[in-house]
Amino acid sequence: MKKKLITFMLAMSMIAVIGMTGCGKKEEENDTPAETPEQEDASSDEEEKPAASGGGYVFETDGITIGVDMDMAPIADALGEPKSIFEEPSCAAQGTAYLYSYPGFEINTYPDGEDNYVGYISLKDDTVATPEGIDLSKSKDDVIAAYGDDYEEDDKKITYKKDGMTLNFIFSGDDIASIEYISSVLN
Amino acid sequence: MKKRRRQQRKWKRRKRWIIRTVPTVFVIILVLSLLQRLLMPKYMDDVMEGGMVQEYYDEVKDHDVIFIGDCELYENISPAVLWEEYGINSYIRGSAQQLVWQSYYLLEETLTYEKPEVVVFNVLAMEFNEPQQEAYNRMTLDGMRWSKSKIGCILASMREDEHFIDYVFPLLRYHSRWSQLTEDDFRYFWEKKKVTYNGYYMRVDVKPAVNVPEGRVLADYTFGDYAYKYLDKMTKLCEKSGVELVLVKAPSLHPYWYEEWDAQIRDYAQKHGLKYYNFLDVTEEIGLDFSKDTYDAGLHLNLSGAEKLSRYFGKILTDECGLESRRGESALEERWEDKIFEYQEERARQTYELEHGEK
Structure with a gap:
C-alpha cells in the first residue's frame, strides 16, 4: 500500500x-x-561570453592574433610548443582551465563544454608588446598616448574597456609590471 | 430560527469545503515536496562536493576540532589520522569554494550544536570579496538545514542574479531539470550515501606537480572589506563562545598564495592573538613530496599527502593547542572503529581501481 x-x-x-x-x-x-x-x-x-574577440583589444605575436574569448585550440596549434602547460581543474565542477606559458607571455583559458577559450593574456616581459606598441619598458604617458584618455585609474592600474573585455596596465612605481587582456567571463 | 438554519447550512458548506480543500492542499504540498526532492541535484557520483554540508547533521556532535573552509581543508586533512594518532575527534565542515561569509554562518550554525575546543579556518578564501558562482553557492547552501544561520548565509552569498525565494523553494530553481534526471536521482531519492570521511574527500591517485605557475601581478593585494568583515565576525564569535580560532594556509601550491596576503594574515593573527600556521613554509618538515603527494599537480593533496599533513598538524593541536587524547572513551572509540573501517575500505577500493585501471 x-x-x-x-x-x-x-x-x-x-x-x-x-x-x-x-x-x-x-x-x-x-x-x-x-x-x-x-x-x-x-x-x-x-x-x-561575447563573440570571440569581437572588436576588443587583441595581442599579436608572430602574425598570430590572440583575443580573449577566442577558441584556444587553433591558437595553440599556431603558436607551437609552449614552454609549459599547467592544468587547473576547477573545484567540484566540470572542466579544466589551462595556463599556457610562452616566451614573454602567458595565456590562461577557461572551459566551455568540450572547448577552451582564452580567459586572459598576460605580457610578462619587454620581449613582447601590444600591437599599439606598449611593452613593459614603456611609461604611463606612453600608454595614454597609445590608447587615449578614456581609461579608468586606480592606485596602481589603468584600465581600458572595449566590447566587454578589459585591458589592464599594472604599475610598480613608474614601471609597467604587467599588461593583461582579460575576458568579461573572468571578471 | 431561520437565521440559525442559515448558519447551520453555512457551517455545513464550510465543513464540506474544508473536507475537500485540506486534503487537496496536503496532496499538492506533498507532491511538490516529492517533486522538489526528485529534481534537486543529488551530488553523489559526480560532483560529490555538493553533498558534503548536509552530512554533518548525521554526526554525533562532540568534536574537539571543527575545520571550516574550502577544498584546501576537505582534501588536505584526514580526521581519521587525527583520531588514530592523537585521539582527536574532528570534523571538516567544508564545501567547494566556501567563501568567508559562508564559513562564518556554517560556524555559527555548528556552534548551536556543539562547542569544539578549536576551530580551524583556512585563509585562502580571503582572496574573494564577493560571491562568485551560483553553482558554488548552491553546493554550500542547499545542504544546510533551515536556521537563522542559513538565512543569513543565503543573504550574504547571493549574487545579483539569484533570488532568495529560489533557496526557500529550490523547485523553482530546478524545475527544468526533469530532462536531466539520471538513475542517481531515483537511487538517492530517499537516502543519500556518505561521500566523505568526517568531511574528508579521499583521493588516492597521483599527479605530480610540475610547471606550477607563479601568481599574476596584482594591482592591489589588500583583502577586501567584505572578507575582513566576516573574518572579524568569526573571530568575535569564537571569542564569545570560548573556542580557540586557529588560522591555517594549507600547503596547496596553486592558487598562488602571495607574500603580501601572508603578511596581512600574520598581522591579523598577531593583532587578535590568534595562531596562524602557513604550511607552505614547512612542506619539507611535513615530509610532502609533490611528485607523489598530490592528485592534481599541486592544487590538492592526495591521501598520502593529507595523512602527512594531518600527522604534522595533529602534533601542533596537541602540543600548542593543548588538545588531549580521547582514546579510551568507549562510545567514541566504537564510533571511530566503524569510521576507520569505512575509511580503510575506501582506500582499498580506490587503490584497487587505480592499480587495475578502472578509474
Whole structure:
C-alpha cells in the first residue's frame, strides 16, 4: 500500500513536472536557468561570453592574433610548443582551465563544454608588446598616448574597456609590471 | 430560527469545503515536496562536493576540532589520522569554494550544536570579496538545514542574479531539470550515501606537480572589506563562545598564495592573538613530496599527502593547542572503529581501481 502510494505520488510528480516544463525548451531558449548549477558553470559562461574577440583589444605575436574569448585550440596549434602547460581543474565542477606559458607571455583559458577559450593574456616581459606598441619598458604617458584618455585609474592600474573585455596596465612605481587582456567571463 | 438554519447550512458548506480543500492542499504540498526532492541535484557520483554540508547533521556532535573552509581543508586533512594518532575527534565542515561569509554562518550554525575546543579556518578564501558562482553557492547552501544561520548565509552569498525565494523553494530553481534526471536521482531519492570521511574527500591517485605557475601581478593585494568583515565576525564569535580560532594556509601550491596576503594574515593573527600556521613554509618538515603527494599537480593533496599533513598538524593541536587524547572513551572509540573501517575500505577500493585501471 505504501509503495503504491509512493508510486502514485511519483507519477503525479512526473505529470506535474511535464506540466510545468512542457515549455522546457522554450525556457532554455529564453535563458531561464534550466540546468543544475554544476552543469551551468560552463554554459553560463557561454551565455555571458561575447563573440570571440569581437572588436576588443587583441595581442599579436608572430602574425598570430590572440583575443580573449577566442577558441584556444587553433591558437595553440599556431603558436607551437609552449614552454609549459599547467592544468587547473576547477573545484567540484566540470572542466579544466589551462595556463599556457610562452616566451614573454602567458595565456590562461577557461572551459566551455568540450572547448577552451582564452580567459586572459598576460605580457610578462619587454620581449613582447601590444600591437599599439606598449611593452613593459614603456611609461604611463606612453600608454595614454597609445590608447587615449578614456581609461579608468586606480592606485596602481589603468584600465581600458572595449566590447566587454578589459585591458589592464599594472604599475610598480613608474614601471609597467604587467599588461593583461582579460575576458568579461573572468571578471 | 431561520437565521440559525442559515448558519447551520453555512457551517455545513464550510465543513464540506474544508473536507475537500485540506486534503487537496496536503496532496499538492506533498507532491511538490516529492517533486522538489526528485529534481534537486543529488551530488553523489559526480560532483560529490555538493553533498558534503548536509552530512554533518548525521554526526554525533562532540568534536574537539571543527575545520571550516574550502577544498584546501576537505582534501588536505584526514580526521581519521587525527583520531588514530592523537585521539582527536574532528570534523571538516567544508564545501567547494566556501567563501568567508559562508564559513562564518556554517560556524555559527555548528556552534548551536556543539562547542569544539578549536576551530580551524583556512585563509585562502580571503582572496574573494564577493560571491562568485551560483553553482558554488548552491553546493554550500542547499545542504544546510533551515536556521537563522542559513538565512543569513543565503543573504550574504547571493549574487545579483539569484533570488532568495529560489533557496526557500529550490523547485523553482530546478524545475527544468526533469530532462536531466539520471538513475542517481531515483537511487538517492530517499537516502543519500556518505561521500566523505568526517568531511574528508579521499583521493588516492597521483599527479605530480610540475610547471606550477607563479601568481599574476596584482594591482592591489589588500583583502577586501567584505572578507575582513566576516573574518572579524568569526573571530568575535569564537571569542564569545570560548573556542580557540586557529588560522591555517594549507600547503596547496596553486592558487598562488602571495607574500603580501601572508603578511596581512600574520598581522591579523598577531593583532587578535590568534595562531596562524602557513604550511607552505614547512612542506619539507611535513615530509610532502609533490611528485607523489598530490592528485592534481599541486592544487590538492592526495591521501598520502593529507595523512602527512594531518600527522604534522595533529602534533601542533596537541602540543600548542593543548588538545588531549580521547582514546579510551568507549562510545567514541566504537564510533571511530566503524569510521576507520569505512575509511580503510575506501582506500582499498580506490587503490584497487587505480592499480587495475578502472578509474
